[in-house]
Amino acid sequence: MNEKGIIYPVKAKGDPHIGPDAIMAIINSDLKYLTEISNARKLSFSEMDLYSLFSVPDGQGRGVTVAGPFLGAPHAVMGLEKLVVSGAERIWVLGWCGSLQPHIHTGHIIVPASAVSEEGTSPHYPIPGRAIESDGELNEALENELTGQGLSFSKGAVWTTDAVYRETPAKVKAYQEKGLLAVEMEISALMTVAIYRSVSLAGLLVVSDELYDLRWKRGFSSRELKRASRKACEVLLNIAGSCV
Numbered sequence: 260m261n262e263k264g265i266i267y268p269v270k271a272k273g274d275p276h277i278g279p280d281a282i283m284a285i286i287n288s289d290l291k292y293l294t295e296i297s298n299a300r301k302l303s304f305s306e307m308d309l310y311s312l313f314s315v316p317d318g319q320g321r322g323v324t325v326a327g328p329f330l331g332a333p334h335a336v337m338g339l340e341k342l343v344v345s346g347a348e349r350i351w352v353l354g355w356c357g358s359l360q361p362h363i364h365t366g367h368i369i370v371p372a373s374a375v376s377e378e379g380t381s382p383h384y385p386i387p388g389r390a391i392e393s394d395g396e397l398n399e400a401l402e403n404e405l406t407g408q409g410l411s412f413s414k415g416a417v418w419t420t421d422a423v424y425r426e427t428p429a430k431v432k433a434y435q436e437k438g439l440l441a442v443e444m445e446i447s448a449l450m451t452v453a454i455y456r457s458v459s460l461a462g463l464l465v466v467s468d469e470l471y472d473l474r475w476k477r478g479f480s481s482r483e484l485k486r487a488s489r490k491a492c493e494v495l496l497n498i499a500g501s502c503v
Contacts, residue, residue: 296496423444
């Protein structure tokens with residue numbers, strides 16, 4: 260049964276109407292870089308205590324909106340719901356992830372084509388018979404842009420979890436053996452809600468740490484992560500608004 264919730268997303272009085280393309284920057288440093296290089300203007304809106312919203316000037320981002328940061332599936336989905344009700348039709352996500360595969364290291368870029376959900380938000384959005392996956396056309400556009408810029412990347416499935424401190428050796432090994440590329444905290448819920456709300460969604464994940472050998476190798480302060488994250492920001496800003 261697809262019932263409307265008693266509490267539902269609304270575009271409040273005074274909220275801006277946004278264009279069809281929005282970039283969701285999960286990580287604050289990526290949000291800061293995106294807004295700096297695009298000269299984006301901060302917007303006032305009814306949920307501004309939860310995350311920030313920026314408008315990229317026409318000519319630099321073709322009216323693109325940038326939103327963030329977000330932490331975990333519930334928070335990210337609240338932002339996505341608000342973007343959709345405010346006019347967004349194509350959502351471009353940028354986040355970080357932990358590698359599950361030995362050939363994928365810190366600073367590598369991943370195009371998440373599908374996701375395995377271990378978060379608690381997506382089950383509340385029924386998509387009967389549909390796989391949890393991103394939009395094929397937007398993925399193709401991302402792949403073409405990455406290739407055109409000479410950036411290496413991997414495409415495949417990822418694991419989404421709410422419990423960052425319960426990424427156990429057994430789970431890492433099991434998902435590794437199934438070929439999943441990485442683990443993170445938002446993308447399966449965002450994919451599910453995008454399907455439920457009939458909008459297109461795709462994105463990029465940059466590897467920030469490594470778990471594949473069942474030890475935690477942190478790369479959060481590495482030059483490789485900073486460099487790749489900035490490249491990913493530039494890719495999304497270049498492509499958002501061009502897929503019509």
